[in-house]
Amino acid sequence: MAVETTGSRRQLATLGLGVPLSLIAFAGFIYWLFPPLYELFWGATCNTVDTWLVCSGFLQRGFTAGVLIAITAPTVGAYLVNRQMALIGEALAHTAFAGVAIGLFIGAAIPSFDYPLVFALIVAAIGALGMQYIAVHTDGYADIPIAIMLTGGFALGIAIISYGITFSSTVESYLFGDILFVPFENVQLMVGLALVVIATVAVTHKQLLFITFDREAARLARINVWFYDTLLIVLTALVIVAAMQILGAILVAGMLVIPVAAAMQVTNSFNRGIALSIAFGQVAVIGGILLSYYWNIATGAMIILTAIAIYLWSLVG
Amino acid sequence: MNQIIDVENVTFAYDDRPVLDDVSLSVAEGEFLGLIGPNGSGKTTLLKIMLGLQKPDIGSVRLFGTPAAKFRDGTRLGYVSQQSSESDTTMPISVREVVKMGRYAHAGLGRLTSEDTEIVNEALERVGISDLADRRISRLSGGQKQRVYIARALASEADLLALDEPTVGVDADSRDRFYELLDELNESGITIVLIEHDIGVVTEHADMIACLDCELYEHCETHRFLEGDALERAFGSGRVVGPSAIASGD
Numbered sequence: 001m002a003v004e005t006t007g008s009r010r011q012l013a014t015l016g017l018g019v020p021l022s023l024i025a026f027a028g029f030i031y032w033l034f035p036p037l038y039e040l041f042w043g044a045t046c047n048t049v050d051t052w053l054v055c056s057g058f059l060q061r062g063f064t065a066g067v068l069i070a071i072t073a074p075t076v077g078a079y080l081v082n083r084q085m086a087l088i089g090e091a092l093a094h095t096a097f098a099g100v101a102i103g104l105f106i107g108a109a110i111p112s113f114d115y116p117l118v119f120a121l122i123v124a125a126i127g128a129l130g131m132q133y134i135a136v137h138t139d140g141y142a143d144i145p146i147a148i149m150l151t152g153g154f155a156l157g158i159a160i161i162s163y164g165i166t167f168s169s170t171v172e173s174y175l176f177g178d179i180l181f182v183p184f185e186n187v188q189l190m191v192g193l194a195l196v197v198i199a200t201v202a203v204t205h206k207q208l209l210f211i212t213f214d215r216e217a218a219r220l221a222r223i224n225v226w227f228y229d230t231l232l233i234v235l236t237a238l239v240i241v242a243a244m245q246i247l248g249a250i251l252v253a254g255m256l257v258i259p260v261a262a263a264m265q266v267t268n269s270f271n272r273g274i275a276l277s278i279a280f281g282q283v284a285v286i287g288g289i290l291l292s293y294y295w296n297i298a299t300g301a302m303i304i305l306t307a308i309a310i311y312l313w314s315l316v317g
Numbered sequence: 318m319n320q321i322i323d324v325e326n327v328t329f330a331y332d333d334r335p336v337l338d339d340v341s342l343s344v345a346e347g348e349f350l351g352l353i354g355p356n357g358s359g360k361t362t363l364l365k366i367m368l369g370l371q372k373p374d375i376g377s378v379r380l381f382g383t384p385a386a387k388f389r390d391g392t393r394l395g396y397v398s399q400q401s402s403e404s405d406t407t408m409p410i411s412v413r414e415v416v417k418m419g420r421y422a423h424a425g426l427g428r429l430t431s432e433d434t435e436i437v438n439e440a441l442e443r444v445g446i447s448d449l450a451d452r453r454i455s456r457l458s459g460g461q462k463q464r465v466y467i468a469r470a471l472a473s474e475a476d477l478l479a480l481d482e483p484t485v486g487v488d489a490d491s492r493d494r495f496y497e498l499l500d501e502l503n504e505s506g507i508t509i510v511l512i513e514h515d516i517g518v519v520t521e522h523a524d525m526i527a528c529l530d531c532e533l534y535e536h537c538e539t540h541r542f543l544e545g546d547a548l549e550r551a552f553g554s555g556r557v558v559g560p561s562a563i564a565s566g567d
Contacts, residue, residue, distance in 0.1 A: 014426060082408045206421045206429075213410060213418070216398060219370055221422040221473070222391030263409075268453035270410040 012227070022199060030192045038064065038187070053293070061187050062179035062246065062299070066289055068194040069243040069255060070281030074263075075201055076239050077256035078274045079212045079232055081264070084142070088233065089253035091131065091146045092124050092240045095153035097249040099123025099241075100174045101160040108164060116174070117189060117241060124237035127153060132233050136226070154249075177248030177300030179289065186245055193242040197235050208232055209270060246285075247300040258307040259284060262314040280310050319346040320382070321477055321508050322367050327376035329362055336362045337373070338532045344525075346476075349499075349509045351523030351539070353516055358530040360512045361481055367510065368394060368479055381476075391422040395470025395478040397463060399485055405454050405462060412457070412465050413450040416440055419472030440472040444498060460484075460491030467498065478502065481512045496522050 046055040053059055080088060103119030127149060134145040161171055173181040201208070207228045210218040219225050236256070243252045263277035288303030295302075322344040329337040336359040344350050344367075352360050365371040366378055369385030378385040381393060405415075419440065420433040441447045444464040449457065454465060463483050470478050480499075484492040500522055503509050513519045519526065526542040528535045535542055 203426050206418075206424065207426075209410075209414075210418050210421050213405075213408060213415065216370065217396055217418065217469070220368055220391060220394050220396045221418075222389050223422070267409055268411050268451065268456075270408070270414055273409050 018203075023196075026192055026195050029195070030188050034188060034191055035184075053290075058180050058182070059289070059293070061182045061184060062289055063286070064187055065182050065190050065242075065246050066179075066285035066303070067282065068190050069239075069246060070259075070285040071278055072194050072197045072239045073243055073252075073255040074259040074277035074281040075274055076197065076232070076235050077260045078263075078270070078277055079208050080236060081257055081260045082212050082270075086257045087143065087146050087150075087253065088131070089236055089240055089256040091149040091153070092128055092233075092237050093244060093249045093252040094150045094157070095127030096120040096124035096237070096241050096244055097174060098127075098153045098156040098160070100244075100249075101157040101164075101171075104170065105160050105164040115185075117186060117245070120244065121238070121241045123153075124241055125234055128233040128237040129230065132230050173248075174244060175248050175250055176298060177244070177246050177251060179246055179292075179299040182245050190242045193238045197238055197242075200231070200235060204228065204231065213270075247303060251300045251304050254304040254307060255281065255284075258304070258311050262307075262311040265311075265314040266317070280307070280314075284310060320344070321346050321348075321380070322510070323377075323379040323382075324363070324367060325377045325379075327363070327366060327373040327378065329359070329366060329371070329373050329375075335531060337366070339376075340529070340533045341376075342527055342533060342536045344508060344510060346508055347503070347506055348525055349503045349523045350511065350525045350527060351519035352510060352512045352527050352529060353514075353519055354529035356514075360529055363529065364479055364481055364510060364512060368396065392473055393476045395419075395467075395473055395475030397466040397470060397478070397480045397483045399482045407455055410454055411451050412446060412454055413437065413441070415454055415465055416450075416468045416472050419469040419474075422473060436474070437472050440468040443471060444468045458488075458491070460487040460495060463487060463495060464498075467495075467502075471502075475507070477508045477510070479510045482514060483511075484513070484515075484518075492518075 042054065042060045054063075077086075077089070080086060097120070099120035099122060100116045102123060103113075103116030106119070107114030107116060131145045131149050134148075135142060138145075172178070207218070207223050208231075210221070210223055211225050211228050215225055239256070240252055243255055247255060259277040259280040260273070262280050263273045267273045267276055284303055284307035288306040289299055291297070291306065292299040292302035320343045324343065325341050327337055327340045328335075340359075340363060352364065354360050362371065366373050367380070367385070369378065369380055369388050372386060380388040381390070416437050417429065417433070420429055420437060424430075424433065438447070441450055444467050446461060446464050446468060449461060449465075454462060457465065466483075467478075478499075484495055487495065496518060499509060499511070509523075511519065511523060520539050520543060524539055526535065526537065526539050527533060528542070535545060537545070
């Protein structure tokens with residue numbers, strides 16, 4: 001391990017400087033620039049199309065959140081799936097659910113801390129690092145920490161919820177996702193998370209691809225495998241938290257895996273595969289939201305079912 | 318001549334099973350070293366220790382004059398392992414994308430330039446797989462895949478190419494062409510360390526032989542090796558397999 005950690009100081013320094021600076025820029029964008037842009041876009045769309053579908057505030061927020069999820073989730077998923085880590089998203093989502101429970105509990109006691117998603121973010125990130133630690137420092141199959149994290153996170157969440165007094169509808173919205181439930185602050189949070197994920201992947205794509213395809217050769221090329229493993233898992237936690245409100249803790253992993261699985265069927269190139277899985281993700285999200293609206297079915301479920309329909313089509317086509 | 322790899326008194330054990338015992342050898346620039354020995358004789362471990370992928374319990378390794386653990390210049394090393402990793406049988410990735418990885422250590426966090434693309438094209442050309450560039454790597458034959466990995470090492474402009482039984486499961490015809498390619502590369506100045514179970518192939522192509530079975534039995538020029546009895550001693554040591562392994566050509 002020492003071999004890998006010492007040499008990447010330059011990379012760490014680049015990221016260490018770059019990340020805070022970009023974060024400041026992001027924060028400025030999200031707080032001041034994004035809200036008027038958002039108003040401008042949906043105002044214009046509403047004026048041209050003028051149906052209730054694009055003029056109602058909750059569908060506007062739902063579509064925005066969904067489109068962002070369908071960019072970030074398949075992007076990160078492409079690396080995860082090809083490392084046979086498809087279920088790590090599921091484990092992190094359940095850990096994030098524990099974070100939501102903690103957030104709801106604390107928020108009920110101290111109203112100024114009532115941001116369950118922020119708690120979800122923190123707990124999922126800690127869970128991600130913990131899982132990485134277990135994977136590195138124990139002998140055993142890779143799916144053992146995943147199974148422990150998945151059930152452990154959920155158990156903790158249920159324990160906290162059963163102890164505190166929380167409206168079951170609130171809990172349900174985090175479990176199964178609820179498009180009616182996305183407040184504008186959460187859309188802002190999602191824009192922020194999406195930008196962080198996209199920027200990070202844009203900069204580190206080569207390294208992530210290298211460790212995904214051939215760890216040994218990546219180590220030989222003196223790429224810090226441990227660092228990029230951790231980075232990928234933390235990115236996954238960010239994506240999960242962002243996607244949880246629409247898809248819910250239980251379904252969120254589907255968005256990481258299914259569009260990627262479909263894209264893998266139809267292309268021979270990894271980069272084209274990412275582009276294609278984002279496209280499939282968009283179809284699944286937008287199609288899923290529309291279908292759930294017309295048929296009056298839960299949105300998260302409809303998005304995943306649409307994605308699976310695309311996957312089945314890719315198998316046949 | 319410059320020493321590219323310098324292994325000094327290296328001892329290594331997995332838990333309490335000794336794998337390497339006080340091994341010392343060096344590889345000079347431009348050399349073609351064949352590393353042979355029975356199964357489980359520590360060849361792969363020694364190769365990994367040489368490349369700094371594994372740390373010896375005792376002893377020291379220098380790569381290009383720097384201690385292997387501190388050696389940072391990943392661009393100088395190329396590695397072709399025993400074939401068929403999990404990913405090259407399933408992952409959707411094209412031949413060109415794999416060969417491009419050879420340029421990653423050069424680019425760092427930056428983008429690949431048109432010069433990188435040029436080098437990738439040349440590498441594809443040199444190993445004769447330009448026509449396969451857009452194919453999915455999982456659809457290639459064993460011999461073609463190994464060419465892809467050689468091309469990746471070439472694209473990285475490595476000075477040292479390490480190969481660990483690169484032709485397992487490759488048909489005889491492509492294997493011969495593969496070794497011709499290695500000879501060509503060696504003539505152009507690339508240092509090669511090759512692990513190969515087929516002793517006939519090694520003695521035909523390598524100019525130095527190291528015969529290993531936990532300890533180093535012999536390290537000398539190929540012709541001297543063929544005259545000596547190191548092979549019998551290494552394979553006959555009874556440590557892992559008996560002498561019948563030689564008879565069966567394994």
